Amino acid sequence: xxxxxxxxxxxxxxxGGGSAWAPTLWxxxxxxxxxxxxxxxxxxxxxxxxxxxxxxxxxxLWWPVxxxxxxxxxxxxxxRGYRAMPTSVGLAMLGCFWGLLAVFASLRAxxxxxxxxxxxxxxxxxxxxxxxxxxxxxxxxxxxxxxIVAAVGAFxxxxxxxxxxxxxxxxxxxxxxxxxxxxxxxxxxxxxSGEGLLGIGLFAIPILLVLVVAGVDRVAMHGEADWAGERxxxxxxxxxxEGAARQERHWEAAQEALQPARCAIDEAxxxxxxxxxxxxxxxxxxxxxxxxxxxxxxIVEGAPDEVxxxxxAIVEGxxxxxxxxxxxxxxxxxxxxxxxDDDGSVNWVRYSLRNDRGYSLMLTxxxxxxxxxxxxxxxxxxSAIITLRVESGPYWLESRGNVDWDRGTPFAEAExxxxxxxxVVFACDEWPELRLVENQPLTVDPR
Numbered sequence: 315x316x317x318x319x320x321x322x323x324x325x326x327x328x329x330g331g332g333s334a335w336a337p338t339l340w341x342x343x344x345x346x347x348x349x350x351x352x353x354x355x356x357x358x359x360x361x362x363x364x365x366x367x368x369x370x371x372x373x374x375l376w377w378p379v380x381x382x383x384x385x386x387x388x389x390x391x392x393x394r395g396y397r398a399m400p401t402s403v404g405l406a407m408l409g410c411f412w413g414l415l416a417v418f419a420s421l422r423a424x425x426x427x428x429x430x431x432x433x434x435x436x437x438x439x440x441x442x443x444x445x446x447x448x449x450x451x452x453x454x455x456x457x458x459x460x461x462i463v464a465a466v467g468a469f470x471x472x473x474x475x476x477x478x479x480x481x482x483x484x485x486x487x488x489x490x491x492x493x494x495x496x497x498x499x500x501x502x503x504x505x506x507s508g509e510g511l512l513g514i515g516l517f518a519i520p521i522l523l524v525l526v527v528a529g530v531d532r533v534a535m536h537g538e539a540d541w542a543g544e545r546x547x548x549x550x551x552x553x554x555x556e557g558a559a560r561q562e563r564h565w566e567a568a569q570e571a572l573q574p575a576r577c578a579i580d581e582a583x584x585x586x587x588x589x590x591x592x593x594x595x596x597x598x599x600x601x602x603x604x605x606x607x608x609x610x611x612x613i614v615e616g617a618p619d620e621v622x623x624x625x626x627a628i629v630e631g632x633x634x635x636x637x638x639x640x641x642x643x644x645x646x647x648x649x650x651x652x653x654x655d656d657d658g659s660v661n662w663v664r665y666s667l668r669n670d671r672g673y674s675l676m677l678t679x680x681x682x683x684x685x686x687x688x689x690x691x692x693x694x695x696x697s698a699i700i701t702l703r704v705e706s707g708p709y710w711l712e713s714r715g716n717v718d719w720d721r722g723t724p725f726a727e728a729e730x731x732x733x734x735x736x737x738v739v740f741a742c743d744e745w746p747e748l749r750l751v752e753n754q755p756l757t758v759d760p761r
Contacts, residue, residue: 335512336398339408340388343399346411347384351377354418357433363423383461384410387468395474403467405515409460412519416453420446442711448530452523540603541672541707549712557712558749561592564606564709565748571673572608572704575632577742579625579700584740585611586731587701591751603711608704608745613693614679619652621698622663622679629667629702634675637668676703727753 355373358366369376387403399407422443423430431439432446535547542564549560576584587609614621630636638649651664662680669675678701682693693699711717730738731746740746 335510335516336401336404339404339512339516340397340399343388343407344385347381347388348377350411350414351380354414358418358421358423360436361423361430361433363425363430365421365424387464390465390468391471394468394471396471397474399512400467400471401511403464403471404512405519406460406464406467408512408515409519410457410464412523413453413456413460416449416523417457420449420453422446422450442531444534445527445531448527448534449523452527452530456523540710542709544710546603546710549710552712554713554717557717560712561604561606561709561717562748564706565592565608565751568606568608568673568704568706569745571669571671572610572675572702573743575629575634575675575702576610576612578628578632579702579742580612580614581742582739583612584742584744585737586740586746586751587611587703590703591748593705603708605708606706608702610702610740612700612702613697614700615697617660618679618681618698619660619663621700622665622677625677625679625700626665629675629677634667634669636665637674638666672707674705676705677701678703 352373355366355369358369384407387407391400391403419434420432422432422435432450434449435441435443435446532547535550536545539545549557552560590607590609593605593607614625616624636649639647647666649666651666653661653663655661662678664679665677667675667677679698680701682697682699727750731750
């Protein structure tokens with residue numbers, strides 16, 4: 315025993331320092347490689363995106379590939395004589411697994427009509443979409459970099475003592491004297507130099523990911539100003555009441571921008587349109603947030619094309635100019651658009667305009683149609699419905715999107731705006747409160 319004594323702490327070269335984490339994570343590695351991808355896909359089932367459906371049906375293709383890629387560093391290490399997790403490779407693989415979890419948890423689901431909230435946002439609904447994007451991007455980078463580090467590390471780490479015999483024959487590795495693979499006492503760095511690093515990394519890596527995401531998000535909040543000249547950091551901390559007051563000010567400003575044109579067209583007889591209020595934008599160019607839309611309907615005698623030309627001249631006299639867009643939320647917007655019937659008669663004509671303040675105006679003159687979402691009576695024959703829809707530029711969401719207009723406003727108080735017969739009629743210098751508009755029963759596609 316004296317002459318052949320070996321250090322009982324084992325190989326000290328980057329093998330976890332003899333801690334219990336090294337053999338435990340080494341044993342769990344194959345299980346994680348095969349089961350984690352399946353668990354992550356199943357986690358996304360409630361989101362219901364197309365990508366989840368594709369992953370489920372293509373699992374026989376990607377599942378073994380992912381598992382074998384995750385196990386590649388372990389295969390290499392086994393051939394080099396390792397039977398416990400090296401600290402450097404172990405930390406890299408922990409980063410890879412945590413990064414993969416971050417990607418699947420934060421990647422937005424893809425549906426027929428756009429994207430849907432990720433599992434992370436369904437669990438934490440107050441976080442903005444940008445946090446989802448940052449987390450998914452950061453997670454993907456961590457997965458790629460960590461796997462490369464683990465794979466390279468598996469090849470460049472020194473061979474474990476006794477690795478030649480263990481790698482040459484699995485049975486020889488099992489039957490060999492355990493002390494034969496241990497270095498002589500006094501060789502290598504201190505045996506406990508890496509002890510506990512794997513355990514610390516298991517919990518420190520997700521905390522570090524959260525801190526990095528929070529930091530990047532905080533920096534982004536100091537970036538671009540919205541349509542009111544305020545940065546997101548200026549409004550994100552507002553209370554729900556303060557956020558509602560800010561949205562009310564934007565609503566009043568949009569109404570005031572349209573008021574001169576309304577009064578020039580008709581001093582009375584305006585009905586609230588089916589498109590208006592605060593529109594939260596889930597996609598599109600920065601800044602993400604919301605726009606404020608104002609919509610009014612009025613009944614004018616005449617055919618749609620004739621009424622449209624007459625009203626266009628009126629609103630142009632109030633400072634609005636024809637302005638088309640190459641692209642927008644609903645696709646390209648031409649300056650003038652017409653829909654005709656089979657006999658050539660005009661069903662509706664639409665004009666796109668803008669004023670010097672940057673508000674966009676969609677002027678539509680069309681034939682009356684059967685109301686879909688209200689009990690309003692049809693206008694008399696020989697008349698057209700004029701719709702004025704004004705929309706602001708984008709504002710940052712206040713209170714991280716936690717402004718709730720439904721609270722404290724009974725639906726019965728808002729219902730007359732949309733479903734009363736006869737409907738509520740407003741003068742050209744009147745408009746409802748935003749809290750009533752935000753409680754409308756349904757909002758229809760403006761196009």
